[in-house]
């Protein structure tokens with residue numbers, strides 16, 4: 621239990637989660653790729669036009685699968701925004717890749733596609749755009765650059781479920797895309813994730829890598845008469861219990877999104893006056909309208925001011941958090957040498973603050989948070 625009256629995040633049960641878990645046990649198969657795993661995968665394929673979906677145990681695992689599938693070798697370069705979660709980079713570092721960090725845009729944490737081409741070399745193998753807060757990166761430009769230089773695109777769409785770019789679902793642009801159903805995301809299963817495969821060439825191998833390097837999936841479809849070890853891989857598939865929980869959430873996805881969008885709009889509307897007074901900074905309205913209600917952030921004037929605001933909120937039993945310490949400045953990345961200056965990434969690292977945001981957040985709780993922020997700036 622959180623000790624805060626208003627925690628930062630709160631997992632929730634919306635409907636049939638526990639019932640479906642019970643049913644999946646009753647069906648006699650709770651290991652991976654059972655009844656609910658297939659239901660979830662079909663749901664995503666149909667609703668968002670993804671070519672092939674495979675549930676994974678996390679977005680981290682889906683990223684690791686993507687790194688194996690794109691055949692990243694030691695010394696290959698992978699372009700990643702510095703302002704992202706560790707897993708985005710770590711998945712490729714595990715394969716021996718040289719991570720090339722790029723900066724965010726000045727006005728939003730997404731990577732700056734304008735300067736992306738400057739970072740491409742002979743060894744560039746993959747670009748990983750991260751759709752921060754469910755706002756699409758400039759996928760038109762990124763896909764054009766990738767095509768021109770023969771580079772793979774893996775979308776880190778961990779935060780981007782039910783989010784769109786030019787009316788097309790995020791996750792449907794890259795050769796591969798990854799989603800998260802971690803308890804802090806819009807649709808949850810505790811831990812959980814998904815690999816989306818939009819390029820046919822990867823489908824067969826993805827199934828093998830996900831099943832410990834065996835052709836077990838083909839065996840169950842009756843395509844081969846025995847299964848064995850055919851490639852590298854690991855156990856990337858979740859229990860059907862996880863999928864059962866997830867499917868109950870998918871059944872109510874529209875309702876979940878509607879609620880989250882209303883939380884987003886309430887924060888924006890109520891905090892806009894403070895931003896107009898230049899007490900805080902908010903992303904441009906277009907980034908609010910385009911996002912999927914995953915998170916809401918404000919930018920404080922300085923790191924010190926942010927610390928003081930967090931303290932003020934804590935004193936009122938509200939937990940607000942910041943995240944992403946620029947990866948190009950991380951302790952681990954120092955071992956790679958070669959660290960350029962990425963000022964926008966540092967700006968978001970130092971000044972961004974996320975506000976409480978979860979399905980069960982009530983309007984009066986939310987208004988309490990807003991009041992306490994206003995009070996701080998009075």
Ligand SMILES: *Cc1c(COP(=O)(O)O)cnc(C)c1O
Pocket residue numbers: 677678679680681704705707708750776778779799800801802811812813
């Ligand atoms: C949450 C998140 C991840 C990791 O997701 P897990 O399912 O916890 O592995 C990766 N990238 C981004 C951008 C995220 O927000």
